[in-house]
Amino acid sequence: MLYPPHPRPAPRHGVPLLPPIQWGYTAIFNVLELPVTQVPMGLNQAGLPVGVQVVGIHGHDHLTIAVARALEDAAGGWTPPGRWD
16 A cells, blocks of 8 residues: 655754654554665655555565555655755
8 A cells, every 4th residue: 555654844953743643654654563674765846755654464564665665666766855945
Protein backbone atom coordinates (compact mmCIF):
# COMPACT_ATOMS: atom_id res chain seq x y z
CA MET A 1 0.00 0.00 0.00
CA LEU A 2 1.25 3.50 -0.77
CA TYR A 3 0.33 6.11 1.80
CA PRO A 4 1.31 9.74 2.47
CA PRO A 5 3.68 10.15 5.42
CA HIS A 6 2.05 13.38 6.62
CA PRO A 7 -1.03 15.43 5.63
CA ARG A 8 0.99 18.60 4.99
CA PRO A 9 4.65 19.68 4.76
CA ALA A 10 6.59 19.02 7.94
CA PRO A 11 6.32 21.75 10.59
CA ARG A 12 9.33 23.66 11.82
CA HIS A 13 11.41 22.05 14.55
CA GLY A 14 9.88 22.48 17.99
CA VAL A 15 6.31 22.90 16.71
CA PRO A 16 4.10 20.31 18.43
CA LEU A 17 2.06 17.81 16.46
CA LEU A 18 -0.91 17.97 18.80
CA PRO A 19 -3.89 17.30 16.52
CA PRO A 20 -4.10 13.50 16.12
CA ILE A 21 -4.56 13.70 12.37
CA GLN A 22 -1.09 15.22 12.10
CA TRP A 23 0.70 12.13 13.40
CA GLY A 24 -1.95 9.52 12.67
CA TYR A 25 -0.58 8.94 9.17
CA THR A 26 2.45 7.16 10.61
CA ALA A 27 1.23 6.11 14.07
CA ILE A 28 -1.35 3.65 12.76
CA PHE A 29 1.30 1.53 11.07
CA ASN A 30 3.49 1.58 14.19
CA VAL A 31 0.57 0.39 16.31
CA LEU A 32 -0.20 -2.38 13.82
CA GLU A 33 3.52 -3.29 13.72
CA LEU A 34 3.60 -3.25 9.92
CA PRO A 35 6.81 -2.73 7.95
CA VAL A 36 7.00 0.72 6.37
CA THR A 37 9.67 2.24 4.15
CA GLN A 38 9.76 5.99 3.47
CA VAL A 39 10.50 6.96 -0.15
CA PRO A 40 11.69 10.44 -1.15
CA MET A 41 9.78 11.62 -4.24
CA GLY A 42 11.28 15.05 -4.94
CA LEU A 43 10.36 18.56 -3.87
CA ASN A 44 7.05 20.43 -3.72
CA GLN A 45 6.47 23.94 -5.12
CA ALA A 46 7.93 25.48 -1.94
CA GLY A 47 11.13 23.46 -2.29
CA LEU A 48 10.32 21.12 0.59
CA PRO A 49 10.95 17.38 0.32
CA VAL A 50 7.91 15.17 -0.26
CA GLY A 51 7.60 11.42 -0.17
CA VAL A 52 5.41 8.39 0.21
CA GLN A 53 5.30 5.46 2.63
CA VAL A 54 5.35 1.92 1.29
CA VAL A 55 3.43 -0.28 3.74
CA GLY A 56 3.66 -4.05 3.71
CA ILE A 57 2.42 -7.03 5.67
CA HIS A 58 4.11 -8.66 8.65
CA GLY A 59 7.41 -10.33 7.82
CA HIS A 60 7.71 -8.77 4.35
CA ASP A 61 10.09 -5.89 5.00
CA HIS A 62 12.13 -6.92 1.96
CA LEU A 63 9.15 -6.14 -0.30
CA THR A 64 8.68 -2.61 1.05
CA ILE A 65 12.37 -1.94 0.52
CA ALA A 66 12.29 -3.34 -3.04
CA VAL A 67 9.23 -1.22 -3.94
CA ALA A 68 10.85 1.84 -2.34
CA ARG A 69 14.00 1.38 -4.41
CA ALA A 70 11.98 1.06 -7.62
CA LEU A 71 9.89 4.17 -6.81
CA GLU A 72 12.94 6.21 -5.89
CA ASP A 73 14.69 5.22 -9.13
CA ALA A 74 11.58 6.12 -11.15
CA ALA A 75 11.29 9.51 -9.40
CA GLY A 76 14.92 10.43 -10.03
CA GLY A 77 16.36 9.63 -6.61
CA TRP A 78 16.93 11.79 -3.57
CA THR A 79 16.83 15.58 -4.10
CA PRO A 80 18.43 17.97 -1.61
CA PRO A 81 15.88 20.34 -0.01
CA GLY A 82 15.63 23.99 -0.98
CA ARG A 83 17.21 26.84 0.95
CA TRP A 84 15.96 27.56 4.45
CA ASP A 85 14.87 31.13 4.99
